[in-house]
Amino acid sequence: MNDKNKQIDIRDVTGAVPSHRPTDEGHIYVRSQKGQWQRLRKLMGWFFMLLFVVGPWLSWDGRQAILLDVEHQRFHIFATTIWPQDLTLLALLLMVAAFGLFFITTFLGRVWCGYLCPQTVWTFLFIWFEEKFEGSANKRKQLDKSPFNFNKIWRKGAKHTAWLAISLFTGFTFIAYFVPVEELAMGLLTFSTSFWVGFWVLFFAFCTYGNAGWMRTIMCTHMCPYSRFQSAMFDKDTYTVSYDVERGEQRGPRSRKADPKQLGLGDCIDCDLCVQVCPAGIDIRDGLQYECINCGACVDACDQTMERMGYPKGLISYTTEHKLRHKETHVARPKLIGYGIVMVAMLAAFAYMASSIMPMGIEVIRDRNQLYRETNEGMVENTYTLKILNKTLAEETYLLAVEGMAEVEWIGPSEVTLKAGEVLSLPISLSADPYLLSSPVKDITFVLSRKGVDPSDGKALLHTESKFFSAR
Template identity: 50%
Template sequence: MTMSEQIPVRTVEATPTIKSVPGRPMKAKAGSTDNHIHTRSFTGLFRTLRMSGAGFLFLLFFGTVWLNWGGRQAVLWDLAESKFHIFGATFWPQDFILLSALLIIAAFGLFAITVFAGRVWCGYTCPQSSWTWIFMWCEKITEGERNQRIKLQAAPWGLNKLARRAAKHTLWLTISVMTGLTFVGYFTPIRPLAEELFTLQIGGVSLFWVLFFTAATYINAGWLREAVCMHMCPYARFQSVMFDKDTLAISYDVARGENRGPRKREVKPAEAGLGDCIDCQLCVQVCPTGIDIRDGLQMECIGCAACIDACDSIMDKMNYPRGLIRYSSERELQGGKTHLLRPRLIGYVAVLLVMIGALALALVERPMVSLDVTKDRGLFRENGQGQIENIYTLKVINKTQQRQDYNLSLVDGDGFQLQGKTELSLAPGEIVDVPVSVAMTTERPSSSSQTLSFKIADSDEPEVYSVAKSRFVAPMNR
């Protein structure tokens, strides 16, 4: 696909508003500490989908951390023990390649979704957007609807304004503290952490990170809001590279909407020389980033579809067909037909499915016992029987949640004898270092450095095993 086929993304500079312009999101005067956009409340299909999705994600985030599994926290990244517990599975540093694969899959999933439907991730599931919606709801229930908030902002400080602002910031801080505590709780057991926090016995390191994420939540969702999406998030900068003429993006139908202008409900637009847009500015008032979607696709648009819900409500009142603002492609707006299945999207999905399958296979085939071999610094030595031997330390990890018995052996160890403890019994998640020696039983080695393969296998299930290689060093002339 050539660059000419990509949808250009424009940055439309909004004129700073000092006075409350009807229909425009109200920003505070320069120098005010309250400089975020005041959006209007609305209802609609996409708002319901977005809030339902955000509610599920909040339940997942705040609820999962409190679940127990097998006598421990169900999901815990135990940094001290270098273990990641997720329900019945435990992952070790040796398994972090799987985490890398998961991140790559997430990236390709984001690419595929963006090619198909634009920035739906930003509008529906991004943590910045989700927490901002919750903070905006707190603002609504404490300071009132949009017009009331604008009046409160312009009003001089008094008891009413102080009480409402205090209530809002109390809710913001409460949510921020719970967010910080919960996030840290995925790395430090949540129950003792919460008890230590509320009894003021929390350690310095844990307290620092709880306060850090509390401040990050409070500042990002409460104060920065759309600035994060517009100026800090890199995704907005390269979205146009992934868009094409068939990408479903939130679009204003210029051919249908123009010429825009107010009119009475009984006026027929065609007879008045008008389009379906009545220029009510409601699509601008509900936008969390304060843009006018009628100016075209813009970098600041997060794809939340608030403008679609707002416009559809006006179309219903005017008895016009819905969809003046809708998910549409550039090809459709130009009179063509959107191609949902196209090589680029099929390619992304195919690669994504292959990677998901490979990750699933890797998880299923993941050895539940780990073996690492470290050779002693000394090259070799002669034992009491006159045999050349090398010394090794074997690190064995039981990755299961049950006690396991294992047998140590050499793979294709003709001419070598493994000496030391070869039968082990490990508790769930236990790590042991096993010193062993390997003696050469032949008179002359075939080489001064040979490959040795150590194997540890489950005593009850021999098909569960792990193999690690090292070198055996011996003199050619004795």
């Protein structure tokens, strides 16, 4: 990097693929690993996967709690219903998520990728089934090289059947956030669902099967933009999975009882377990690489090796470049504080706007054919179309009025009843005596109020400005 004082050094290891890497023609055979970081990763993965699965089945006031109803252009999120007029909320939510990701990445590196990203969670789930049906990494490699026989066919068949079942269930669950889950389930079971609903279920099932079963790290290294621009957020105080070169080199095998200092060796015994357990197939000892997803598998593998050898843990650990160089790590630094402030500000704006969503909406459209017309009685008349929206899930009655002109006459209904979610186009006219008007253009305000609701309630009245034109 150009700015040596701020950015962390990234080594180019292109082409430096060691012969011991657990790959075969591009396929990575990931070795199973246990440890504290893998327990944390699995716990977080299962927790958020459970939320994903349970989400469509939650109910709120007799309806699906989370339903992004694109067909009817409304998003139900528990007690809040978001309409197209309120899509600014979704933009703010995406901005909160973006700055939250920047904040976490600057502080803890790519922990999102290693612990929460659906690509990683589903990939490790698929690898778990792969291990159950085909065995350990070495057995899987041998099985792939063996000729087709009954043993290979049933193991491969069982694995892919499990993958397809998970993929179909994932596709069903994802679409259930857009189509009522009970309607979707019944439609799929009776083969009565529409073509497009069935298509999207199969499409996302295919994506899950392809991404988690076949592409895996290809998605992370070649298709996900995050792996490419993440280094812009790293600095020398970012916690990343790193190898302590000073302590580990020179590497080399030795007996447990041997003194590495007498042999001129560091603590790394060159067992290569850190490479074998890596889902990206990289060697963390080559330095920081964009393929690393900070999952901590190599940390657990190395700690267990150090424990067996009687050496201190932490040869590979979550640490900062400053700490590796025996300098002080600064957690509260300007960039991190800046990301945090923007994230909190966006979150506050989102909370405020979410709490201020009006349960109704009104849009005023003037007659575009003429500004005004004169009636046979000599009155000046302006025509408007009021689009009134009931955003609630119950029938509502609304009262209509106009402010700003005491001399105006309302021509049309002043009280309307709308069903839940209904949009009403209501043509009305305003009439006034031109001799009572002081100017050719008057500012007016249309007022929409909920009948039977206290006017002091902040969500009882809605004002929309417009203009009244005349010749005077």
